[in-house]
Amino acid sequence: HKRLGGEDVLVSEIGLGTQRWGSTDFNAPDISTCHRMMDVAILEHGVSLIDTAEQYPIPSDRSHPEGLTEEIIGKWLAEDKTRREKLCISTKITGGSNVNRENIRRDCEGSLRRLGTDYIDVYLLHWPARYTPQSNWGQSLMYDYDAENYPYYKNHATFEEIAEAMGKLMEEGKIRSWGMCNDNAYGLAASCAAAKALGCAPPAAMQNDFSLIDRRAEENGVSEASSAIHENVGFMAYNALAGGMLTGKYFNGPPPVTDDSQEVRARSTLRSPRGRMDTVGWGRTLYRYRTDAAVRAAQEYQKLADQYGMSLLELSIRWCQSRPLVTSTLLGHSNVQQLKECLKAAESREALPAKLLWEIDRIHMRNRLPIFASERVGADWNGEGEIGERIP
Numbered sequence: 001h002k003r004l005g006g007e008d009v010l011v012s013e014i015g016l017g018t019q020r021w022g023s024t025d026f027n028a029p030d031i032s033t034c035h036r037m038m039d040v041a042i043l044e045h046g047v048s049l050i051d052t053a054e055q056y057p058i059p060s061d062r063s064h065p066e067g068l069t070e071e072i073i074g075k076w077l078a079e080d081k082t083r084r085e086k087l088c089i090s091t092k093i094t095g096g097s098n099v100n101r102e103n104i105r106r107d108c109e110g111s112l113r114r115l116g117t118d119y120i121d122v123y124l125l126h127w128p129a130r131y132t133p134q135s136n137w138g139q140s141l142m143y144d145y146d147a148e149n150y151p152y153y154k155n156h157a158t159f160e161e162i163a164e165a166m167g168k169l170m171e172e173g174k175i176r177s178w179g180m181c182n183d184n185a186y187g188l189a190a191s192c193a194a195a196k197a198l199g200c201a202p203p204a205a206m207q208n209d210f211s212l213i214d215r216r217a218e219e220n221g222v223s224e225a226s227s228a229i230h231e232n233v234g235f236m237a238y239n240a241l242a243g244g245m246l247t248g249k250y251f252n253g254p255p256p257v258t259d260d261s262q263e264v265r266a267r268s269t270l271r272s273p274r275g276r277m278d279t280v281g282w283g284r285t286l287y288r289y290r291t292d293a294a295v296r297a298a299q300e301y302q303k304l305a306d307q308y309g310m311s312l313l314e315l316s317i318r319w320c321q322s323r324p325l326v327t328s329t330l331l332g333h334s335n336v337q338q339l340k341e342c343l344k345a346a347e348s349r350e351a352l353p354a355k356l357l358w359e360i361d362r363i364h365m366r367n368r369l370p371i372f373a374s375e376r377v378g379a380d381w382n383g384e385g386e387i388g389e390r391i392p
Contacts, residue, residue, distance in 0.1 A: 001048065002234070002327050002328065003234070003327075004122065004177065004204050004205050004234035004327055004328075005177070005179075005204030005205055005226075005232050005233045005234040005327075006202070006204055006232045006233075007176065007177040007201070007204040008176075009088060009121055009122060009176055009177050009204060010048070010088065011048060011049040011088050011234070011236075011327060011328045012046065012047045012048040012049050012088075012328060013321055013328055013329065013346065014041075014047055014049075014317075014321075014328065014329055014330075014331060014342070014343070014346045015047065015049030015050060015051050015090070015236065015328045015329065015330040015331070016037065016038070016041055016042075016047060016049065016051065016330070016331070016332075016333075017051055017238060017330040017331055017332035017333075018034075018050065018051060018052045018056060018057075018069050018072075018073070018332065019053070019056055019057065019058050019069075019332055020056075020057055020058065020276075020332060020334070021034045021052075021056065021057055021068075021069045021072055022034065022056075022057045022064055022068045022069055022072050023056075023057030023058060023060060023064055023069075024057075024059045024060065024061050024064050025059065025276060025279070025282075025334075026273060026279065027273075027276070027334040027335075028057065028334070029333070029334055029335065031072050033335060033336065034073075034076070035072070035075070035076045035079075036336055037333060037336055037339050038050070038073075038076050040336060040339055040340065040343075041339060041343065042083070042086055042087060043083075043086075045343050045347070047343075048086060048087060048088045049087075049088045049090065049236075049328050049330075050073060050087060050088070050089055050090070051090040051091075051207070051236065051238075051330050052069050052070055052073060052089070052090070052091045052092075053069070053070075053091055053092035053094075053126055054070065054091065054094060054107055054110060054111050054114075055092070055094050055126060056068070056069035056070070057069045059281060067110070067114050070091060070114035070115050071114045071115075073089070073115055074115040074116035074117070075116075077115070077116055077117065078116050084117060087121075088121040088122070089115060089117065089120055089121050089122070090120075090121060090122035090123075090124060090205070090207075091111045091120055091122075091123065091124070092123070092124040092125065092126040092181055093108065093111075093123070093124070093125060093126060094107065094126050095125050095126040095127030095128060095129065095181075095182070096127060096128075096129065096152060096153070096156075097129070097152050097153070097156065099128075099129035099156070099157045099162065100129075100161065100165075101157070101161050101164070101165045104162065104165040104166065104169070105165065105168075105169065108120065108123060108169055108174055108175065109174070111123075112174065118173075118174075119173055119174060119175065119176060120174065120175045121175075121176045121177065122175075122177050122178070122179060122204070122205050123166065123169065123175040123177070123178045123179075124178065124179050124180055124181045124205065124207060125162070125179075125180045125181060125183070126181050126182070127181060127182040127183070128180065128183050128187055129153075129156040129157040129162065130153060130156045130187075131144070131147040131148055131150065131152075131153040131156075132183065132184060132186075132187065133390070134182065134184065134216075137285055137286065137288070137387075138288065138385045138386070138387050138388075138389030138391070139288050139371070139372050139374065139385045139389060139391050139392075140385070140390050140391060140392075141372055141391075141392060142390075142391075142392050144390055147390075158194070159190045159191050159193070160197070160198060162194070163191060163194040163198055163200045163202075164198055164200060166178040166195075166200065166201075166203075167195065167198065167199075167200030167201055170200075170201050177201070177203075177204035177205060178201075178203055178204065179203040179204055179206055179207070179233065179234075180203060180205075180206055180207075181206070181207040181208070182207075182208060182209075183206060183208070184220065184221070184222065185220060185221030185222045185224070185225045186221075188203070188206055188222065188225045188231060188233060189225050189231060191203050192231045192233070202231065202233075203231075203233055204233060204234055205234045205235070205236060205327075206222065206226060206233050206234070206235055206236070207235070207236040207237075207238060207330070208222065208235070208236075208237070208238070209237075209238060209239045210235075210237035210238070210239070210240065210320065210325075210326065211237070211239055211240050211241065211242045211316060211320065212242075212246060212297070212298075212301050212315075212319055212360065212364075213242050213245070213246070213289070213294050213297050213298060213301075213367070213371055214239070214242070214369075214371050215364060215368075215369075216369065217235065217237075217325060218325055222235070222325070223235075223324075223325045226325065234327035234328075235325050235326055235327050235328075236326075236327060236328050236329075237326050237328070237329045237330060238330045239289075240316060240317060240320045240329050240330070240331060241313065241316055241317075241331065242289040242294070242298070242316075242371070243276065243277060243282070243286040243289045244274075244275045244276065244277055245277070245289045245290065245294065245295070245298050246298055246301070246312055246313065246316040247311075247312060247313045248298075248302050248311070248313070249274050249275060250274060250275070250277055250278075250290075251295075251298075251299060253274070254266075254268075254269050256269075256277040256278055256283055256290060257269045257270050257273070257277075257278045257279065257280065257283050258280060258283035258284055258287065259283075259287075259290060275334075277289075277290065284387055285387060287386050287387065288371040289371055291370060291371060291372075291373055291374050291375070292373075292374075292375045292376075293367055293370035293371075293373035293374075293375075294367075294370040294371045294373075296367060296370070297363060297366075297367035297370045300363045300366075301315060301316070301360070301363060304356070304359055304360065304363065308353070308356055310345075311345070313341060313342070313345055314344075314345035314348070315352075317329060317331070317342060317345045317346050318345060318346070318348060318352055319352065319357075319360060321346065322351065322352055322357070329346070331346075374386075377391070
């Protein structure tokens with residue numbers, strides 16, 4: 001276990017990601033599967049961190065409403081009151097214009113009710129209140145000054161308002177620490193500065209996309225800002241397997257369904273999907289993990305894993321665990337077998353060889369930021385990416 005930033009919150013090096021627990025996905029785990037995964041991870045393997053959000057499950061509908069995932073976790077906790085002390089719960093308030101002083105309190109109290117607990121260990125903004133280009137899942141990297149005046153962001157909560165509201169929840173014992181998700185070095189540093197100026201506890205955690213094919217957080221200032229000698233903020237890595245691409249299961253057979261130009265074959269894939277990349281909704285949303293550059297890089301990492309006698313999944317997880325930036329790596333699963341495979345990979349105590357790490361870096365240098373590269377940008381797209389996001 002590791003300490004999360006400067007607060008007295010300890011987290012396991014592997015955490016349970018729960019975004020699709022109880023969702024409408026074809027392979028979403030139902031409540032019994034979710035509870036079995038919690039049994040295996042927490043009770044049998046000592047995993048303590050579970051990450052969720054008031055907006056989960058994704059995707060949702062009327063029969064699988066937002067908030068259901070927290071309720072699933074709460075029902076597991078209610079089966080045995082001693083379970084709460086074994087668990088570090090991280091959950092999130094929905095971001096953007098939803099974030100203000102009143103909603104931070106209201107939504108926190110809603111999460112507490114659904115989870116059936118009187119405190120949350122880590123309370124995060126799901127995405128920033130302000131505009132920032134990478135608070136979505138597309139390929140936006142360039143800051144858009146015009147977006148500052150969009151109605152959705154124009155009167156956003158200030159860093160001071162957020163820090164003060166979080167500080168009060170900490171004083172009342174409703175949360176033990178707070179932080180942000182899908183943010184950047186500016187958001188991290190500004191949040192810390194606002195909290196310190198107000199005499200409030202600064203954020204202890206940041207959660208961002210991070211994997212072998214997305215090393216931005218190490219190279220865009222987040223790693224520097226979160227260092228123990230600077231802001232001392234813990235880091236939770238999500239999408240460490242890049243939506244399943246770093247398991248290797250999409251390398252053989254037909255292309256993921258939204259990439260396939262052969263309609264008959266694509267319809268066949270839809271009927272027997274290998275995973276969420278073979279569905280229309282997730283396939284489009286997660287397209288950045290399947291750019292030509294991303295696939296080339298992932299296949300190079302597969303060859304490297306083969307040379308060292310391990311799976312690409314194991315290499316991907318152990319590499320994340322080896323990074324000085326990363327406090328905990330969050331992993332989502334559709335079934336117990338996937339969970340057990342990840343736990344087995346993560347439980348290796350042997351450090352990755354220095355030569356292997358250098359070979360990984362060499363591949364990285366040839367494929368830097370591959371999920372933000374694209375060879376299919378239409379001349380008539382007029383500054384938009386594949387899911388409508390602004391690019392570059």
